[in-house]
Amino acid sequence: MSLWVMLGGVSQALLGLVEIVLYTFIAYEGGVSGTSLALLAAAWSFVFFVASRLMAPSAEAGCNKGLGLVALVSMIASVASFAALHSVVGAAIAFLFHAIASASLSVSLGLTSMEYTEYKYWVRIDVIERILSLLFIGGVLVALGRRIVTWSPLEIMLAGLIAVAAYYAAIPPVVLDFERRYYRFNRYIENIKGYVHAISVLSYIGSPRAMEAMYRTIRARTQRYLSPERVALGALLATAVGEYIMAVLPVNMRDVVALTTLWQGYGYAAVITAITLLPIALTQRTNPVLAGSLSLLRGLMLVAFFPMLRTIRDIALYVAASSILFGIVDAILANYFVDAAYARRGTFYQAMREIGSVIGPLLAAAFYQTPLFGLVAVLLSVLSLIVLV
Secondary structure (H helix, E strand, O other): OOHHHHHHHHHHHHHHHHHHHHHHHHHHHOOOOHHHHHHHHHHHHHHHHHHHHHHHHHHHOOOHHHHHHHHHHHHHHHHHHHHHOOOHHHHHHHHHHHHHHHHHHHHHHHHHHHHHOOHHHHHHHHHHHHHHHHHHHHHHHHHHHOOOOOOOHHHHHHHHHHHHHHHHHHOOOOOOOOHHHHHHHHHHHHHHHHHHHHHHHHHHHOOHHHHHHHHHHHHHHOOOOOOHHHHHHHHHHHHHHHHHHHOOHHHHHHOOOOHHHHHHHHHHHHHHHHHHHHHHHOOOOOOHHHHHHHHHHHHHHHHHHHHHOOOHHHHHHHHHHHHHHHHHHHHHHHHHHHHHOOOOOHHHHHHHHHHHHHHHHHHHHHHOOOOOHHHHHHHHHHHHHHOOO
16 A cells, blocks of 8 residues: 555544544533534534635646645644634634645545546545544544543644645655546446447347337436436435534533543444444445435434433444444445546535535524424435435
8 A cells, every 4th residue: 555545544534533622622621602613513614615615626637736735734724723822712713724624635635546546446445544544533532531642632733734744745746637537438438338239239130110129228227327416415414414413412411421531432433433334335335215214314313312412332322323324325425426427526525515514513503402403403314315315
C-alpha cells in the first residue's frame, strides 16, 4: 500500500477524532444549550457543503495537491484559533475551520485514490479506509475515556495537523485524468454492446419485426436506474435523520454522564461499527429500496431509545446501531449513485449528504424539547423510504 494512502487514512481518522472531541468539548465545557449546539452542527455542515461545492471544479481538473494545501492551511487556522482564544467562541471558530480542512482532505484523497488505483478497487479501498478509521477513532476515544492517555483537545488537533502536512507532502500530483475516463468508457460500452449485438444479428437475418421484438426484450431486461438526483435526495434524508438526533445527543447526556463516559460510549460504538460493517460493506449491494427501508428502521430506533440512554453500554449500542444502519444505507446508495451517474458528480452526492447534515441540526434546533421532536424524525425517515421506492 502506498505511503500517501496510509497517510491519507490516518489524516481522515484524526480529523474525524478532532470533530468528535471538539464538538463534545463545546457541549460539556461550554455549557451551551441544545439549540446553540445544534446550530453549531448545522454551521459546520454548511461550511463543509460550501467548501465541497467550491472545490468541485478543482477536483474535476485533477488539482489534488492544491486541495491538499487547502486542508493543511485550514487545519493550521483551526489549531491557531483554538490555542489563541481560550473560550467557547475560539473552539467554535476552530470547529468551522476544521470543516474546511475535512472537506478539502476528503475531496483530495478521493480524487487521488480514483486516479492512482484501478476503478474495480475503488469501493474496496473506501470500505477499508472507513473501517480502519473507525477502529482508530474508537480505540483513541476509549483510551481517552478510561484515562489511559490524557491528550487534550489541542494535542489531538496538533496530531491531526501533522498528519495532514505529511499527507500533503506525500501525495503524487494527478497528471492525466485517465482512470475515471476509462471507467466511464467501460460503463458506456457495457450499456450499448447488447443493443449493437442484437441489431447486427437481426439485421443480418433481415427480419424487421423480429429485430423490433428483440430490441424491446433487451431494453426491458436492461437494468433501469433511479435518477442520480433521486438517489442523492434519499441520501440527504437518511443523513438528516441521524444528524437530527446526534446534534443534540451530547447536551441530552450532559446531565446524565461525564464527558469521559460519553467518549467511551462513542469509542465502543466506533469499534462495534467497524467490525460489523466489514462483511456487510464488501457485498457492494445497490438496492435503493433496501436502503430506504433501513433508513426508516433507523429513524424509528433513534426516536424510541433516545429518552432511555443512561450508561456507557446504552450510548455505545445506540450510537453503534445508528452508525451501522447508516453505514449500510450510505454504502448502498453511494454504490448505486456511482453506477447511475457513470462515475461523474461524486462531489454532488457528497454535497447532498451534507445538505442533510445542515437540515437535520436546523430542525433539531427548532424542535428540541418540544412535543414534535420525535414526530419530525419519523417523518424524515418515512420520506427517505418514499423517494427511493
